[in-house]
Amino acid sequence: MKIxxxxxxxxxxxxxxxxxxxxYSTSDLLVFYGLPVLLGAxxxxxxxxxxxxxxxxxxxxxxxxxxxxxxxxxxxxTLSSQTEHPAALIxxxxxxxxxxxxxxxxxxxxxxxxxxxxxxxxxxLKMHEKPPxxxxxxxxxxxxxxxxxMNFVLTLLMILKRIYIMLNQxxxx
Numbered sequence: 614m615k616i617x618x619x620x621x622x623x624x625x626x627x628x629x630x631x632x633x634x635x636x637y638s639t640s641d642l643l644v645f646y647g648l649p650v651l652l653g654a655x656x657x658x659x660x661x662x663x664x665x666x667x668x669x670x671x672x673x674x675x676x677x678x679x680x681x682x683x684x685x686x687x688x689x690x691t692l693s694s695q696t697e698h699p700a701a702l703i704x705x706x707x708x709x710x711x712x713x714x715x716x717x718x719x720x721x722x723x724x725x726x727x728x729x730x731x732x733x734x735x736x737x738l739k740m741h742e743k744p745p746x747x748x749x750x751x752x753x754x755x756x757x758x759x760x761x762x763m764n765f766v767l768t769l770l771m772i773l774k775r776i777y778i779m780l781n782q783x784x785x786x
Contacts, residue, residue: 624718628712653760662749672731679724
């Protein structure tokens with residue numbers, strides 16, 4: 614199917630492996646998925662709600678992030694075609710580039726999901742708004758938005774770290 618995204622999600626989970634043992638890193642899984650679940654559930658439990666203004670800000674931010682990350686994906690593709698490194702570094706560099714590619718693709722996917730969820734929620738809230746009171750999200754939408762946002766931020770930090778390592782290797786060469 615043309616829109617099957619399971620390969621992107623599976624590839625993201627593969628990057629959660631410890632390179633030395635090839636086993637999934639429990640600590641990484643807890644940080645990247647457990648922590649966002651806890652924060653999302655906590656926000657829902659404590660009654661946090663988002664207004665349409667907050668959702669519009671998230672919508673704008675994640676629309677921009679999706680575009681920037683698409684450009685970064687093209688840059689990573691360009692870097693992957695460079696072969697002027699010693700043979701010993703090529704295998705490590707290519708593994709890093711593959712994981713970076715997987716992380717960026719996953720981040721773009723999460724950005725798109727956040728954009729769709731916030732767009733639909735803003736539309737729903739605007740249709741059901743009763744002036745003069747502002748409309749707010751329900752608990753489960755709040756939880757989903759918090760989970761996705763935290764997961765995105767953590768993945769973006771991982772991307773930053775990997776780009777930093779890769780550029781450091783290039784500069785030190």
